[in-house]
Amino acid sequence: MIVNYYTSEMVADLLQSLQESKIDTICIVDNSVDTAELSKLKQLECNDTSIVVVPSVSNSGFGAAVNAAIEHLDPSMDDLVWIINPDTIAESDCLNKIEQTLTRYPNSVVSPLITFGDRGHVWFAGGSVDIRKGRVEHQPYDSAPDLQTLEPYNVGFMCGAAPAFRYQTWKLLQGFRDDLFMYWEDVDLSIRANQSGIALMIDPAARMWHKVGASSGNEGQSSLYYYYAARNRILVCNTANRTSIYSASFFLENAKFLLRPLRREHHEKISKAASVVRGSLAGYRMVRLTSESTTVS
Structure with a gap:
């Protein structure tokens, strides 16, 4: 599922990158509350029967929109749910790799390794949360991906750009906090997952590219x-x-x-x-x- 806020062109590019993936339903929540923007998304919906556009009455923020979209989908407990930022592009086998990892580790939250820039350096390959300092770090950041490490591994922080999980895991975590509006929803979710014994994992064999800051402006x-x-x-x-x-x-x-x-x-x-x-x-x-x-x- 995707939360849109005046990013319809990037959403179209993302959907293009997902064409080879086997996805039953793509739910796009439109937080723009703009007729022209909604019209562009509706055109995407007309071109692909798997796409469902859900317009928001008001901009409810990221966490609330994700929670509403997932409940709108009404998935079964074993269904795979994938939250994706609109300013990302998935490699053709990304979802397949993630699904394989979730089959091996069903009670976990899994993210692909996310790169950025022309050099394809690491934007997110795991991270840590220091509650005492109120500090979050991506580790390692802006380095070349380790091509020798392709096995999934555990991390302390899960970025909200592309986490995937079984719906039963989402229910255990009780979704995102919906009172934050934007930013730190993923930190809060990571803290609760760590406290509940739910594994946060990176699958370095699954790759996405992130246009850093694109959805927030240049x-x-x-x-x-x-x-x-x-x-x-x-x-x-x-x-x-x-x-x-x-x-x-x-x-x-x-x-x-x-x-x-x-x-x-x-x-x-x-x-x-x-x-x-x-x-x-x-x-x-x-x-x-x-x-x-x-x-x-």
Whole structure:
């Protein structure tokens, strides 16, 4: 299933790359709430009977859209469900490889190895989550893929760009949090999977290519990214470990994130840094209000 937000052209390219894959239903949730954008998706639906377009009444965010789409599909417990970012391209045998891995490891979440750029370097081949610091890392990042390692392996963090699983696993995890809107839904899911003993795996024999940042625009990361990433790291880490968000290491990591737009961005540095501040304040405010509400009840 695919969540679309003004990415219909990229969705068309993705669907082209999936033509050789055996897929019963491709559900596209349109969060654009735009007649012209919906019309483009409906044209794709007309050209392929396996495609089902589900228009949203409002932009519900990534996690809520995925949850709604999967429930709309009403899969059986053993069905394979694959969430795919629109700005990706799958190699022809990617899904087949993933399905083989899920047959071997049915109670797991599996991602292909994802590359980016002209050199085909690694964008995602696994990662880690440090709740104490509120830090997520892709490991290894921007390196040539290890062509000698083709066996699936376990990781601590599962990126939300292309995870696949049996529906029964999704039910055990209870889906994505639907209150984050965008960013860190995959971190939260990874933490819960690790706590539940559900394996997170990379199949390096399955490959996808990611057009990094394409669905967010070409002006670097957006102010919305900085706001929601700053806010949601606080919400997610607070849920996982209530004391971590007040630690010195967590505040230090927040300071590093505040400096990121000033160091990396070429446009709107100050406004993006301000978004980090606003997002952080919103996160701590929401934690405080939740705590007060719990205490009262």
